[in-house]
Amino acid sequence: MAQTGSTYTKCRQVGTTSYNKHMFLNSECMSAIDCAIMCKEVATCTAFTYDDLTKTCRLYQKIETINCELNKENGGITFTKETECHVNWETCGNSCYFYEGTTRRTLDEAIEYCISQGGYLAEVTDEEELDLVNSMIKGSVLLGCTLYDGYWQGRTSGQKLVFNDTMWAPNEPRGQGHKCIQIWKDHGKFDDISCLGIGDIICEKVSILRFHFIVTKASDL
Known part of the structure; x- marks a missing residue:
């Protein structure tokens, strides 16, 4: 997120x-x-x-x-x-998520697709988000996270990301020059992959926010 x-x-x-x-x-x-x-x-x-x-x-x-x-x-x-969120987008926290699984795309194509939808390639950062995405997807999806100078970083936010060990699939991350992440559908967990890989897409954008207010007077109590 x-x-x-x-x-x-x-x-x-x-x-x-x-x-x-x-x-x-x-x-x-x-x-x-x-x-x-x-x-x-x-x-x-x-x-x-x-x-x-x-x-x-x-x-x-x-x-x-x-x-x-x-x-x-x-x-x-x-x-x-x-x-x-808009129709076909799912809510989690302050974000909306949209799954596109009809065509597997490269990372660059996935990024461009999410931009065309008014969002960005999702940065899944906690267990709650991971559970939501797993409930939406039908295949492995690419994420907007990249290994940079030894730590994971969000492509859109630019923030350093620290993942719980429980978010990784068994024996992951493997390293071996793998600098991108997918959610591995078979395990429902993270898997580090080559940035040249392809996958389904999960887009994210900020949810529509509205505040409603109620004035309570002393005479109403």
């Missing part, structure tokens, strides 16, 4: 709090917009509240947590995050 740009630079984390067995993140942000950006970049954030007086931003994982918390206060504003 590619991420670009700096991460909520105008917010400062001040701790986490457990309420009703659910966690929420407490931060100080310059504005509600900065708080929204922070929620956008945290895949597990489903909503946030922002207090303009104290500059307090709270990110929530579950909507019911917000309702409980607001009932303790004299009103507030709740923003809920909704992400959606």
Whole structure:
């Protein structure tokens, strides 16, 4: 899952709090917009509240947590995050994924195809993404990751990628000059391959993001 740009630079984390067995993140942000950006970049954030007086931003994982918390206060504003993808694209975190398996392509062809679809060749970076892609594909797919100076790097994000050992197929990675990655359908795991290989395509792009807000007045509580 590619991420670009700096991460909520105008917010400062001040701790986490457990309420009703659910966690929420407490931060100080310059504005509600900065708080929204922070929620956008945290895949597990489903909503946030922002207090303009104290500059307090709270990110929530579950909507019911917000309702409980607001009932303790004299009103507030709740923003809920909704992400959606275009038809035939699947959602995971803040990204959308599209599988093309009718024609096997080279890496360069796969990159060009994903660009033509408004996305980029997917950078699968964690187990959740790997599980989603495995549920979509019918053959081995090329990924947008390259071995560079001894470490894996996202072709689009440019970020250094560190993969859990459990994401690799048995006896992988083999090295031997293999500097690209496919998801090996037979194992559902990573396999390092020559960058001259061919495969199916999994494209990724940022999901459509919308925030809805609810104003809760003291008289409503």
